[in-house]
Amino acid sequence: MNKVEVVVAHSERTTLRVGDMFLKVDADPERLDAEAEAMSLVPVPTPPILWRKPSVLAIAAVPGTALGRLGEPSTASPAAWAAAGKAIRTLHDAPLPTRHGRGPDELAADLDAECAWLVANDVLPADLVTRNREIAELALRPWTPVFTHGDLQIAHVFVDGDQVTGIIDWSEAARGDAHFDLATLTLGHEDCLTDVLVGYGTDVDLDAIRAWWSLRSLLGVRWLVEHGFDPTAPGCEVDVLRARM
Template sequence: MDEVEVVVGHQERTTLRVGEMFLKVDADPARTAFEAEATRTAPVPTPEVLWHQPSVLALAALRGRPLGRLGERSTAGPAAWTAAGAVVRALHDAPLPPWPGPGPDLDERASSLADECAWLLADEVLPADLVERGRQVAEAALRPWSPVFVHGDLQVAHVFVDGDEVTGVLDWSEAGRGDALWDLATLTMGHPEHLDDVVAGYGTDVDLDVIRGWWALRSLTAIRWLVEHGFDPSAPGCEVDVLKAQL
């Protein structure tokens, strides 16, 4: 081991890579306990849980590399994205997990969207027309859905591939019962050119307007949190660009 790599870090949690091991340190010990259980329970490839102590979870490194990263062009080919779609379908076809969630319900998401749009307008973070048009697109996602076993935060960087094979899916801290299209939208956010590949692997009809709605909703509701935690949502390919590209 030559160094300790900070993979991601903010006030709530930090992920470190130490050789062939990832250490997740969380201010809330209940979150690491839950993630350890969810990682072992998930019906798709996941990293091995090496050990867990209050506030710290140790995971074995996965073979390969992330499918991509938000703000960067993916170097993975269409077949790898199709394989990722198939893995997501296997997750959604599995029996519901014993715990609820993830995150807020439909009414809470609608309220959050309204609050965040109001903040964006009041602080002039984004042009008013971009916020209003983005909100109109986002409302397509705010409809009833039948819950499935979801990852809950299926960012493209959480899916590892080796060639065209998915070797594992990371970060199950938001796993639970939710909207299948939320997972698909999170995976393809910032990478719309691979949406067709993911849907082909998923193997069933998908309402693309709802996918685009989730892209817009996730972008609009994430900006304040990102700014407050030292991230730049205006970086190329990130949340603000996702909004602009859609509209």
């Protein structure tokens, strides 16, 4: 008999694995609609959708293994990281989706609020927040929008050997900054950025990627704490912020 495995669970959404099927249960059905739509449009490998109901999306398991995990060393080869970069370039070169992600003005307002909360509640030292806030400013410049995954964590890219077999979790897919996807993939694995760019190409702004490392981490700490995750674990968001000092 198959067992039910809880892959991730919090108040917004839960993902369960039953055999070779994943069930995504979401409090916001529009996120599932957006995910299914994005998977039907992107020119990169995605898991097959098995069926849909208003708050549940069933997808097939992707062959291979995740490129890695945040806070853990990646065992994937440089060629696998390069293959991920090539897949991301293919995505970014695709026709734009209709959905828009957060723009610089909205992100700036969110960043101000999160930095104020981090300092007011003594979650992080003020100098650490201030330094990373300064670095993050560069990510708030105007950008040319591309088709972005929107949550391209290292655990969302699956590889088999040196080939990308699937990219999962498309609920945040939208028009956005290409550097955000590249920064999200390499968050906590900055040493792998060079390999990613072998596949992606070198026409990128490295300072913008570094800025997104700070911005994503600053924006993420409160959400992680409030949903039962630990951003202070080795190699995770707080360590990413400390590395900028």
